Amino acid sequence: MDKKNISNTNQLFPKNGSNKGKLRLGRGQGSGKGGTCGRGHKGAKSRSGFSKKIGFEGGQMPLQRRIPKFGFRRHYLRSKFSLINIDTIQKYVNTGKIGDVVNKKILLKNNLIKKSNLVKILGRGELSSPLKIFASKFSKKALLSIKKSGGKAFSI
Numbered sequence: 485m486d487k488k489n490i491s492n493t494n495q496l497f498p499k500n501g502s503n504k505g506k507l508r509l510g511r512g513q514g515s516g517k518g519g520t521c522g523r524g525h526k527g528a529k530s531r532s533g534f535s536k537k538i539g540f541e542g543g544q545m546p547l548q549r550r551i552p553k554f555g556f557r558r559h560y561l562r563s564k565f566s567l568i569n570i571d572t573i574q575k576y577v578n579t580g581k582i583g584d585v586v587n588k589k590i591l592l593k594n595n596l597i598k599k600s601n602l603v604k605i606l607g608r609g610e611l612s613s614p615l616k617i618f619a620s621k622f623s624k625k626a627l628l629s630i631k632k633s634g635g636k637a638f639s640i
């Protein structure tokens with residue numbers, strides 16, 4: 485095989501001397517890595533199965549414990565939103581479960597939201613019937629779709 489004219493990737497091979505063999509440890513003194521196998525004498529690092537903790541600094545107080553903690557966010561106080569798309573509302577209108585007014589009470593009745601959550605109307609889908617929709621927030625696309633159908637959006 486001519487080494488200069490290699491056109492197929494299945495004929496590629498490494499250059500001579502570029503790949504070294506794996507060093508075999510613990511195979512006699514003549515190998516240069518016999519006896520202690522390059523691990524030194526005694527101590528935890530010489531034992532098999534040793535692994536030190538992440539961030540361990542040899543008994544010195546580690547960095548993540550030297551630096552004080554800071555910042556605190558009260559996630560339980562953050563307001564949670566139930567997201568409802570326009571196409572979902574239209575589906576409920578088509579089945580007769582929702583009339584011409586959509587508010588939190590009606591959405592709760594149809595199990596679309598949780599009692600404690602605020603309501604945000606999103607703009608996926610099209611609205612074909614004019615509705616009065618009461619919600620905490622509206623996306624731009626949802627507002628456009630509601631006005632296009634002849635309905636009105638009211639922020640609570």
